[in-house]
Amino acid sequence: MTKEEPIHEGRNIKRMRERMGIKQLRLATDLGLTQQGMSAIENRERLDTELLEKVAKAMNTTPEEIQNFDEDKFVYSIQNNYDHTQSPSSNSQNFNCTFNIGEHFAEALEENRRLVDKMTDVFERFIQSEKENKELLQKLIEKLMEKK
Secondary structure, eight states, rough: OOOOOOOOHHHHHHHHHHHTTOOHHHHHHHHTHHHHHHHHHTTOOOOHHHHHHHHHHHHTTTTTHHHHHHHHHHHHHHHSOOOOOSOTTSOOOOEEEEHHHHHHHHHHHHHHHHHHHHHHHHHHHHHHHHHHHHHHHHHHHHHHHHHH
């Protein structure tokens, strides 16, 4: 008799993400989190239903697939994902590659645009903050000069 290991949803998310070739930062960004926040999720044994659904949607999967993730079955599924329309007597296998570099490039470009927009917003807020600090300092200096 073997004792069944409890489901560790965070670990399953990490394993699936890695097998799917998704970077932790990309998934975090898609979820509106920091990389540290995503790491914290991957370290949690259980996730609340709402968070699990959000993560599953971002990974284009289902909460059940995350909960029932089996690395061996996942690898087997990928290895056997080919077109079975060839004749049984044929010795060659007909693999249909659906990888589209243009599509992946467009996704990466869009992700970069989102990051640039976020960084621009942060930079503009920083500049505004610095202007406000400068004005405050000028007012303080003026008040000090008036007291003298």
